[in-house]
Amino acid sequence: MGVRDWIEGWPVYRQLTGADPLGRGKAAESARSRALAPRTRSADRVVRSVCPYCAVGCGQKVYVRNGKVTQIEGDPDSPISRGRLCPKGSASKQLVTSPGRVTEVLYRRPHGREWERLDLGQAMDMIAERVLRTRRETWQDTDEEGRTLKRTLGFASLGGATLDNEENYLMKKLYTALGAIQIENQARI
Template identity: 50%
Template sequence: MTHRNRRPRGTLTGRLVGALQDWSVPRQLRGAPGHAKAAESAMSRGLRPRLEQADRVGTSICPYCAVGCAQLIYARDGKPIAVEGDPRSPVNQGTLCPKGAATFGLMVSPGRLDRCLHRAPGATAWREVPLDWAMERIAQLAKRSRDESFVSRLPDGTRVNHTLAMASMGGATLDNEENYLIKKLFSAGLGMVFVENQARV
């Protein structure tokens, strides 16, 4: 029976015997001393915390809603390697919701846009444009649409001062102050009726 345990690990039987010997459940059932040691495996003994690789830790605020959960950004060689909740914060006390916990993916995703793209009417391809040009273009088109569709009074004389040609869909990364300003600008300033937020969808 002893010779079976000496079979080369490269064979199927050898790998099976090795896996059974490394399996922690039999050791725990036998009552092996030390709970942590009894539950160890060859793989778990070699594991190291990913945060151990960081050479710098910065602080940030979660970008996803207006709660303002504090985050710790762990970086190595100037690049983020992990995002955790900040336990010093009285707001979230080190915890993060699923969206906040996904902040790392948002930061390093190769699909994340970090520049302005514009597709002209009738064009089939996007082109990169400067931010200043894009903001000016948006302002001009918004004013033109508002001026062309603005209604001061209904046929019965009721004053409405609104436009039905424009709408706003806010995102869940906007905080309370930004949403307040958006509502004031779009409703009171431009007369937009349709002002909604993605967080309600």
Template identity: 50%
Template sequence: MKKMRRSMSGRVSGFLRDWSLPRQLAGESVMAEAAKSAASRALRPRLEEADKVGTSICPFCAVGCAQLVYAKNGKPIHIEGDPRSPVNQGTLCPKGAGTLGVLLSPERINHVLHRAPYSDRWEQKPLDWAMERIAQLTKQARDETFAETLPDGRVINQTLGLGSLGGATLDNEENYLIKKLFGGGLGMVNIENQARI
């Protein structure tokens, strides 16, 4: 019992010695060592562990906030706003601040899933296969629905069998290229952007 009391007494006195409040009340400067504890002295910024820092753009809207991505052994460990950016000046909204959580979430799907027609299950497929399939189905739909002229002979070169719905994260340059490729190249008439809806 005495041993337990001594142990408890030692822990309490150790806590009181380490606790910054009594030192500050005794008159030590708050800005100096008085504000630190053994635990806080041992803390190190997690960014010290990073062996590489890269830049990125937040994927959640069209504002285009710049981000700094800190990585260790090729894996991201922290994402924060880039203070050099004139757009966000180092700040991020709650969605942008949550980029790392979305990136590392175990729920994130990072491979191609395909469900064949009339199938009741999804299959994992290689990305090259998926890109080739998208290209083939796009060409097939365009070829089957492409109209060169109207009944009165006017040239229209268009298809109503395809459409594009862009996202709010697309910037002006990307939207320009989409309009040129899909409208001028493929003849799509139905080109819309989710940001207008």
């Protein structure tokens, strides 16, 4: 690298001799920053979604390349958030790309010390059997005075804030149909 190359590579020189006298544009760029490109530019497609963290429903743009999420940003077309995301929403890419994300069913037996992997079908069967058995054993058709109850106090539901409104709505419908009355959503609390 010669002296002339060094001087022309100096941002102050470019600022004084170029078309950027305030040094807010090209004059301030380094060779490294000129070579950078946004992660969103290389995406194969953009999928519109809703942030999963709370009940607000902020719009998101999910950038996908080769079937993998590369970036998640606020959706400026969303009438709710108008392109803005809170810190949790901005970090929601970690939900799907974190290497620590659990992607299989883990079960720890009563009094067990170790987690074991279960097949999803087996886990669903275990859950269904336990829900139906608890409902059967704790069902209250009437109270002491003969008033109709048709309910169970044997289980409850606390929907998570990472569930969207539709999922929480379906859970409310399911638990109401099963006769549960203790149904809440974490996003509302």
